[in-house]
Amino acid sequence: MQEEFVFSGFGGQGVMFAGQLLAYTAMDEGLEVTWIPSYGPEMRGGTAHCFVVISDRVIGSPLVAHPTNGIIFNKPSFDKYEPLVAKGGRLVVNTSLVTQKSLRDDIHVIEIPATDIAYEIGDQRLTNMVLLGALLRDHPILSLEALKQALEAHIPNHRRNLLEKNYQAIARGAERIYA
Amino acid sequence: MAREMLKGNVAIAEAAVRAGCEAYFGYPITPQTELLEYMSSRMVELGRVFLQAESEVAAINMVYGAACAGVQVMTSSSSPGISLMQEGLSYIAGSEVPCVIVDVMRGGPGLGNILPSQSDYFQVTKSAGHGDFHPIVLAPASVQEAIDFTMLAFELAQKYRHIVIIAADGQIGQMMEPAELPPMKDYPLPRPNWALTGANGREKNVITSLYLNADEEEAFNNRLQKKLALIRSVEQRSDEFATDDAELLVVGYGTAGRIAMSAVQLAREKGLKVGLFRPQTLYPFPEQRLSELAEQVDMCLVVEMNAGQMIEDVRLAVKDSIPVEFYGRMGGNIPMPDELLRVIERYYAYSAVLA
Known part of the structure; x- marks a missing residue:
């Protein structure tokens, strides 16, 4: 088993933390995992992204040309990664900021207005948790419960007061798919 | 010890602390800055020395001074910063004092860019400064190896x-993966008897790299070469994957090595007899094991993130007994596993014809 995830969006949307949280969850569940950020000049405008690879064996490359999952926070990220997701893979799209539709028929597309939902909960920075909830509900490679436990274990102390809202965001993301 | 999710730069810094690093001198440069940043709080918290120097030139000379005093000392930088340190490195080698240097390599030459590269293989293994010396060079391919x-x-x-x-x-430097840190070592170590610690009540120690007399300079160089010969004979380290029945041997270190491992796994899934040889010491180059493998395989394919540097050491090790081919990416581009798989498939077909 090996799954690759690219998280991509603007700086400040919680792209890096979303990937890290998935990585922590995988580690806590005893799996092999790598996380690698983009740290090049593209961080100043355009997209910031990170790659997460989860496997049950030692991981070679932390980067892949065609990840099995794309988690798309904004339009530039859609343009860049929608064509690159592996055949048979999965694309989770934040439709609050991405209006176009994927024309691919060889991937599974999950559309969710994650930033609107985050606003409803009270903080647009919860966009990342809504998307993670939607991802893991559709693809339970790791359980939502494990995700929440990892969040509690690894959230920075000065953000601990936001834990409950993060849980809400994960739950809203998860319920949306089948609503 | 539990596995923790650690970033390479941070893992190296904490490992240095646990190894007994007493003093760190450095200057920020991407992509190693997190290492310096971590040291700036961690060393101070432990009452050890952290100093951000005014330049890499200053930092390496502070390292030189601390090393002469018998202090366990370290600096870290990235390619252009290491170039600035080369004069100091030569003086340190000429004075035979110990120090640890971390080079988180980036694209070059010149200011280059901040992306991953291996284009300083020649610099670190063969030309770290003027004079006849080679540093010992260790090349981690994972966060765990970076710690170890x-x-x-x-x-x-x-x-x-x-x-x-x-x-x-x-x-x-930038990636995170689960890794285990070792326990803290006894700290601090007693000062070695050669160190400059104040000669009150004992014979004075002299540490110098200046030998004006030709015979004295030659005698020093002979001693240095004897030490390097010893290092070459006992410190070669390497790792292997699927080499048992391999016909094509991929050779790569560090990041290129771990990506090559993914490609070799893909090749094996297709039934190709491909193995990976991954040097862990770049100096001494693990020529003993590679020359053994050269008797078994039909061809070597060297993969590097440069224009072809380690390939020279591979050729020396296999002594023209088999063809040695090369695939490299430059400029901060990292080869992808499926890209390497296509290269492997091409050379595999070629090596089968040769065999």
């Missing part, structure tokens, strides 16, 4: 009174 090699670096530096360079690259 940092611990090893302090040991080897003390054992041989020599420079040890940890040659990582931007990817190893």
